[in-house]
Amino acid sequence: xxxxxxxxxxxxxxxxxxxxxxxxxxxxxxxxxxxxxxxxxxxxxxxxxxxxxxxxxxxxxxxxxxxxxxxxxxxxxxxxxxxxxxxxxxxxxxxxxxxxxxxxxxxxxxxxxxxxxxxxxxxxxxxxxxxxxxxxxxxxxxxxxxxxxxxxxxxxxxxxxxxxxxxxxxxxxxxxxxxxxxxxxxxxxxxxxxxxxxxxxxxxxxxxxxx
Numbered sequence: 001x002x003x004x005x006x007x008x009x010x011x012x013x014x015x016x017x018x019x020x021x022x023x024x025x026x027x028x029x030x031x032x033x034x035x036x037x038x039x040x041x042x043x044x045x046x047x048x049x050x051x052x053x054x055x056x057x058x059x060x061x062x063x064x065x066x067x068x069x070x071x072x073x074x075x076x077x078x079x080x081x082x083x084x085x086x087x088x089x090x091x092x093x094x095x096x097x098x099x100x101x102x103x104x105x106x107x108x109x110x111x112x113x114x115x116x117x118x119x120x121x122x123x124x125x126x127x128x129x130x131x132x133x134x135x136x137x138x139x140x141x142x143x144x145x146x147x148x149x150x151x152x153x154x155x156x157x158x159x160x161x162x163x164x165x166x167x168x169x170x171x172x173x174x175x176x177x178x179x180x181x182x183x184x185x186x187x188x189x190x191x192x193x194x195x196x197x198x199x200x201x202x203x204x205x206x207x208x209x210x211x
Contacts, residue, residue: 023103024102027102027103027106028102030106030110031093031102031105031106031109034089034106034109034110034113035089037113038086038089038109038113038116041086041113041116041117041120042083042086042087044120045079045082045083045086045116045119045120045123046083048079048120048123048124048127049076049079049080049082049083051127052072052075052076052079052127053076055072056072064134067133067138068130068133068134071126071129071130071133072130074126075123075126075127075130078119078122078123078126079119079123081119082116082119082120082122082123085112085115085116085119086112086113086116088112089105089108089109089112089113092105092108092109092112093105093109121149121152121153124148124152125145125148125149125152126145128141128144128145128148129141129142129144129145132144132145
């Protein structure tokens with residue numbers, strides 16, 4: 001029984017992907033990629049969290065309105081929770097270390113990473129709202145916050161579509177002919193270019209509105 005499980009784990013996880021890696025090797029690679037993404041995300045969340053925590057010790061903090069204080073406290077809680085969520089996969093790995101549960105760790109860490117990214121988007125939008133409300137005013141703050149949220153959604157959505165199209169093309173899940181491969185590749189390029197144009201247009205329109 002043990003020999004059969006060993007043979008299954010040593011077999012090529014997906015012969016069609018051209019990687020020539022076993023299931024265990026694929027899980028190790030996925031885990032390393034998740035850790036690299038978490039490092040990038042944690043750097044941003046830790047900087048934002050430190051920035052938010054420092055605001056409370058500024059001399060003009062008492063001048064904030066009730067709305068601004070509520071936004072600030074919400075941002076602090078969200079930033080701290082996002083930072084803690086980003087550390088959860090490490091704790092999960094420690095808890096399941098040497099228990100042959102790497103696939104479970106990878107699946108759960110993937111979900112946790114998505115939640116962390118949502119938290120980062122909320123903190124970014126809320127930070128823009130707070131800063132613009134303090135410096136410019138409520139109307140400009142709401143416009144800038146909506147603009148930031150829209151940019152995050154547009155970039156994330158189009159990037160996911162582009163990467164998903166490329167992954168579908170190389171995953172072996174479908175076997176299109178040459179024309180089909182060209183179509184998938186071209187629509188991925190088109191969506192990526194459209195996302196870039198959307199970002200440029202949103203940035204210009206946002207600048208015109210807040211000016």
